[in-house]
Amino acid sequence: MSDIAVHRGLSLNRINAMVLRYWYLLLSSWPRLLELVYWPALQIITWGFLQNYISQTSGFFAQAGGTLIGAVILWDILFRGQLGFSISFLEEMWARNLGNLMMSPLKPIEFLISLMIMSVIRLTIGVVPMTLLAFFFFGFNFYAIGLPLIAFFCNLIFTSWSVGIFASGLVLRNGLGAESIVWTMMFALMPLACIYYPVSVLPPWLQIIAWMLPPTYVFEGMRALLIDHVFRTELMVDALVINAVLLVASFSIFLAFLRSAKRNGSLLSSGE
Amino acid sequence: MDQIEQRPAPAPVSDPAASAAIDVAHLVKVYKATRAVDDVSFRIARGSITGLLGGNGAGKTTTIAMIMGLVLPTSGRIHVLGFPMPEQSAEVLGRMNFESPYVDMPMRLTVRQNLTIFGRLYAVSNLADRIDQLASDLDLRDFIDRANGKLSAGQKTRVALAKALINEPDLLLLDEPTASLDPDTADWVRQHLENYRRSHNATILLASHNMLEVERLCDRVIIMKRGKIEDDDSPDRIMARYNRDTLEDVFLDVARGRTREGAT
Numbered sequence: 402m403s404d405i406a407v408h409r410g411l412s413l414n415r416i417n418a419m420v421l422r423y424w425y426l427l428l429s430s431w432p433r434l435l436e437l438v439y440w441p442a443l444q445i446i447t448w449g450f451l452q453n454y455i456s457q458t459s460g461f462f463a464q465a466g467g468t469l470i471g472a473v474i475l476w477d478i479l480f481r482g483q484l485g486f487s488i489s490f491l492e493e494m495w496a497r498n499l500g501n502l503m504m505s506p507l508k509p510i511e512f513l514i515s516l517m518i519m520s521v522i523r524l525t526i527g528v529v530p531m532t533l534l535a536f537f538f539f540g541f542n543f544y545a546i547g548l549p550l551i552a553f554f555c556n557l558i559f560t561s562w563s564v565g566i567f568a569s570g571l572v573l574r575n576g577l578g579a580e581s582i583v584w585t586m587m588f589a590l591m592p593l594a595c596i597y598y599p600v601s602v603l604p605p606w607l608q609i610i611a612w613m614l615p616p617t618y619v620f621e622g623m624r625a626l627l628i629d630h631v632f633r634t635e636l637m638v639d640a641l642v643i644n645a646v647l648l649v650a651s652f653s654i655f656l657a658f659l660r661s662a663k664r665n666g667s668l669l670s671s672g673e
Numbered sequence: 674m675d676q677i678e679q680r681p682a683p684a685p686v687s688d689p690a691a692s693a694a695i696d697v698a699h700l701v702k703v704y705k706a707t708r709a710v711d712d713v714s715f716r717i718a719r720g721s722i723t724g725l726l727g728g729n730g731a732g733k734t735t736t737i738a739m740i741m742g743l744v745l746p747t748s749g750r751i752h753v754l755g756f757p758m759p760e761q762s763a764e765v766l767g768r769m770n771f772e773s774p775y776v777d778m779p780m781r782l783t784v785r786q787n788l789t790i791f792g793r794l795y796a797v798s799n800l801a802d803r804i805d806q807l808a809s810d811l812d813l814r815d816f817i818d819r820a821n822g823k824l825s826a827g828q829k830t831r832v833a834l835a836k837a838l839i840n841e842p843d844l845l846l847l848d849e850p851t852a853s854l855d856p857d858t859a860d861w862v863r864q865h866l867e868n869y870r871r872s873h874n875a876t877i878l879l880a881s882h883n884m885l886e887v888e889r890l891c892d893r894v895i896i897m898k899r900g901k902i903e904d905d906d907s908p909d910r911i912m913a914r915y916n917r918d919t920l921e922d923v924f925l926d927v928a929r930g931r932t933r934e935g936a937t
Contacts, residue, residue, distance in 0.1 A: 410763075418793030422779070425790075429781040429820070492779075500776035501836070504741050505794045506767040663745040663759075666704060669738055669775050 415507050419515030423489050441477050441531040448473040449539040468627050470541045476596050480587050482561030485523030486516045487583040490569040552637040553619050559644035560615045566651040570658035615640035694719040694876035700749035702735050709735045711900035722877040724887035727897035728928045733880040771846040772837040780822030784832050795840035807835040826853035847879040884921040903927050
């Protein structure tokens with residue numbers, strides 16, 4: 402996997418080959434498939450009943466029906482999107498297959514694109530049943546959000562890829578000893594992304610940091626839509642600009658980690 | 674976005690680096706305080722089989738990894754098939770391949786699935802036919818639809834060799850290619866490698882601890898010790914120089930620090 406000539410001659414065949422590799426892997430194990438659905442389903446059922454309960458006791462939640470369930474689903478897009486990316490990457494580490502890929506004509510950008518495609522596939526398998534459960538159990542139609550949903554989804558998935566690329570680079574550079582970062586990194590964003598509460602509840606100095614994170618814009622936008630019935634385009638545009646910067650930065654950092662791994666020989670021993 | 678893989682035009686023959694399959698000059702690799710490879714230079718002719726010998730820690734794997742581009746050298750230069758590495762690795766990676774105990778094929782995928790994926794990565798044309806041919810040549814038919822993780826060590830080695838040959842490489846780098854194989858299968862694999870070299874005029878660089886294998890297969894042997902080249906010649910001439918009948922005895926002389934004169 403040459404890190405030189407990154408921008409020259411992207412090959413759809415090689416990207417397809419990698420997607421096929423992960424697809425075969427997914428189909429080879431029913432526990433893997435089940436796991437994709439299991440956690441999101443548990444999540445939506447638990448939070449859905451909580452929303453039902455507090456909407457009976459709180460006038461605000463009764464009025465802003467669905468904000469909690471909507472936030473849970475959008476958070477899952479962010480979190481599962483990153484996991485879907487990073488787990489496919491980890492599969493190569495666990496299988497000791499990275500050397501084969503690095504020595505093949507596969508380019509880093511093609512590898513990362515295939516991981517992005519897999520993150521969407523895994524996300525679809527996990528989140529679609531989640532939205533159906535939300536509809537049948539709690540009467541919340543996630544798709545009724547309409548076109549703004551596309552803006553929410555794109556911004557969240559772009560952030561999840563940036564975090565996934567960065568976390569994968571760390572594991573590439575430091576070996577499987579750094580694997581826990583993959584599972585926990587997104588949770589560092591959780592309090593600042595203001596998933597379940599508005600940005601205004603944060604102290605002013607923390608609000609500055611929160612507004613550096615694209616998911617903050619998405620969750621604020623979701624609340625504006627569900628509570629005030631207003632789609633705030635400017636929030637989505639700002640998030641998109643920050644996401645573009647994050648994607649470029651994370652890809653550059655990934656390449657730097659790859660070069661560092663080649664310098665210190667860690668690709669030969671991709672264990673702990 | 675997609676493009677047809679095209680082999681580059683041959684580099685000018687007048688350039689010595691271009692005419693050699695591998696040209697390594699003053700290669701150095703330092704890991705913190707360890708000088709794993711220390712000013713190593715060699716040139717390997719196209720169509721030859723060269724053995725890289727040495728004890729553990731001699732620097733063989735690091736040298737091969739630098740040629741493959743998995744490790745960046747501290748200093749020195751490498752040309753593979755006429756192209757500088759790693760600067761122009763994209764030009765040659767499709768024309769080379771390797772097998773190493775440091776990597777595995779994905780365990781949950783079947784042999785056919787693995788070969789399909791690597792065949793696509795290497796843009797192999799008529800891939801199904803190529804896989805059938807390899808299955809026949811390397812006797813993979815009985816387990817071609819079995820998961821790689823359910824194969825014996827010998828079967829896995831043959832599958833790894835099939836992956837290494839999937840793109841009919843001009844340059845093949847092998848690290849212990851017959852490890853874990855019974856003598857009969859190992860002999861058969863060696864025969865296959867010899868045939869492959871002859872039929873494709875391919876260049877093979879192999880690291881091995883099997884001295885009989887090196888004696889039988891290699892036109893040339895490079896012996897490494899503590900990161901440096903200790904000797905470099907044909908097996909016959911090296912044995913004659915050490916006044917030994919087998920490369921194994923030469924290897925022991927080198928490993929135990931006995932000089933050529935001392936060995937006689």
